[in-house]
Amino acid sequence: MIEVLSYDFMVRALIIGALVSLCAALLGVVLVLKRYSMIGDGLSHVGFGALAVAAAANLAPLAVAVPVVIISAFLLLRLSKNSKIKGDAAIAVISSTALAVGVIVASVSGLNTDLNTYLFGSILATTKADTVLCIVLAVVVIVVFFVFYNKIFAVTFDEDFSKASGVRPALYNMIIALLTALTIVIGMRIMGTLLISALIIFPALSSMKLCKSFKSVIIVSGVLSIICFVSGLILSYYLDIPTGPAVVLFNCAVFIVFYIISSIKARL
Amino acid sequence: MSYIICKKLKMGYEGKVVFENLSFAVNKGDYLCIVGENGSGKSTLMKGLLGLISPISGSIEYGEGLEKKYIGYLPQQSDIQSDFPGSVFEVVLSGTLNRRKIPFYSKEQKSIALNNMEKVGISGLKKKSFQELSGGQQQRVLLARALCATSKLIILDEPISGLDPLASQDLYDLVSELNKEGITVVMVSHDITSAVYHASHILHLSSDGFFYGSTHRYMHSSYGEKFLITDCPCDDCRHSKGGIRL
Numbered sequence: 268m269i270e271v272l273s274y275d276f277m278v279r280a281l282i283i284g285a286l287v288s289l290c291a292a293l294l295g296v297v298l299v300l301k302r303y304s305m306i307g308d309g310l311s312h313v314g315f316g317a318l319a320v321a322a323a324a325n326l327a328p329l330a331v332a333v334p335v336v337i338i339s340a341f342l343l344l345r346l347s348k349n350s351k352i353k354g355d356a357a358i359a360v361i362s363s364t365a366l367a368v369g370v371i372v373a374s375v376s377g378l379n380t381d382l383n384t385y386l387f388g389s390i391l392a393t394t395k396a397d398t399v400l401c402i403v404l405a406v407v408v409i410v411v412f413f414v415f416y417n418k419i420f421a422v423t424f425d426e427d428f429s430k431a432s433g434v435r436p437a438l439y440n441m442i443i444a445l446l447t448a449l450t451i452v453i454g455m456r457i458m459g460t461l462l463i464s465a466l467i468i469f470p471a472l473s474s475m476k477l478c479k480s481f482k483s484v485i486i487v488s489g490v491l492s493i494i495c496f497v498s499g500l501i502l503s504y505y506l507d508i509p510t511g512p513a514v515v516l517f518n519c520a521v522f523i524v525f526y527i528i529s530s531i532k533a534r535l
Numbered sequence: 536m537s538y539i540i541c542k543k544l545k546m547g548y549e550g551k552v553v554f555e556n557l558s559f560a561v562n563k564g565d566y567l568c569i570v571g572e573n574g575s576g577k578s579t580l581m582k583g584l585l586g587l588i589s590p591i592s593g594s595i596e597y598g599e600g601l602e603k604k605y606i607g608y609l610p611q612q613s614d615i616q617s618d619f620p621g622s623v624f625e626v627v628l629s630g631t632l633n634r635r636k637i638p639f640y641s642k643e644q645k646s647i648a649l650n651n652m653e654k655v656g657i658s659g660l661k662k663k664s665f666q667e668l669s670g671g672q673q674q675r676v677l678l679a680r681a682l683c684a685t686s687k688l689i690i691l692d693e694p695i696s697g698l699d700p701l702a703s704q705d706l707y708d709l710v711s712e713l714n715k716e717g718i719t720v721v722m723v724s725h726d727i728t729s730a731v732y733h734a735s736h737i738l739h740l741s742s743d744g745f746f747y748g749s750t751h752r753y754m755h756s757s758y759g760e761k762f763l764i765t766d767c768p769c770d771d772c773r774h775s776k777g778g779i780r781l
Contacts, residue, residue: 417639
């Protein structure tokens, strides 16, 4: 463990990864329950497209990706609301288009080494500025969940009722979408485009298998997510395997264990 | 005095008019049932009363100290996530959110929630998870939540759909009990027979107009007669020919 931490990039990866995992897990509970899980997946692909374009045009990657992904988040949220357009189909269309654009731009401009990094993540890809940004994001997410917990619960459980009670679901949906967009853009450097949505979905699903209250679901998924990330990171270091996939497999293993425990409990 | 007065209401969604020229009132102590075929605008009207969608024209006025944010609301069961991982207490407490702006629940809000849980007979379920409950129990939890939001008027959207006959009867009894205790009730329902049995007033929406009036008048109106059994073929009922039998 100490040996792992003797590298600067490992310390950065640990901090950024753990915080991103925490944010993704908290937001993930809301997204999964509202049936928005695929938005995370769609946004990561949009983020990939934006990063590829930024790299090709020699622009700062985050300065391009952050606004593009935030705008897409609001758009996808609207699409999912609109009954005329099939929300899940719309997400699939947008995400595959963005991915296609990203791959073409990357191949035309000769960025093939970076392509792999973007798709599957790399713990080497982070900078000091990312660390600061990530700490700020995590603080904001935690404060939002702490202060607006009751409203987030009400909006997640029953939007109409909360709206009738004078809570503004559109506002909270937008806050969640905004924070999700930021979490994805920051997290996809480490976890990769194709794997970041696992951080959103797995911890929420696992904790819902065993927890009975909303509060415990949120706390347990946050803790689980951090544990899975740290375990995956350490494992990937010692076995010399890619970090993102290792973290995803850890999450999957936890889900399977929780699933089995809940099935056994249901039979008792 | 009236809690709600609708005048010449015209409502619809996505540019389509569902009903127009609708006028009626909900008075203190009433038990109003809104009936009518699918697509006649029952749910649209209810969303209008709750302020979830705005009328195209006409007005909805609230009186007697009622504000639309202090209406208790029991949504249709299909709109609720029955697999939601929340505790019963968390769900009921969320009904008090219209009372205060600060982030955390006060002692007062908690005691309101506990009182209403007792009122609907679910005190024993406080720590249970919402997803573990039966349909009837879930309805009671949501009713307790609705009561937390109001001391005056509740709106129930097809509360018995999906419940078995026994659970439906329990729910009807409970709602009647609440009405006797002074809560004004507006219920959207498909079940005209039970509506007539329990309600004091009926609003019947149909594609070619509407009926609004007391239950008694409804039973003698062309709207009511169409749906209620007035001619029972059995021998025992002969004497009632032409009259109303339920």
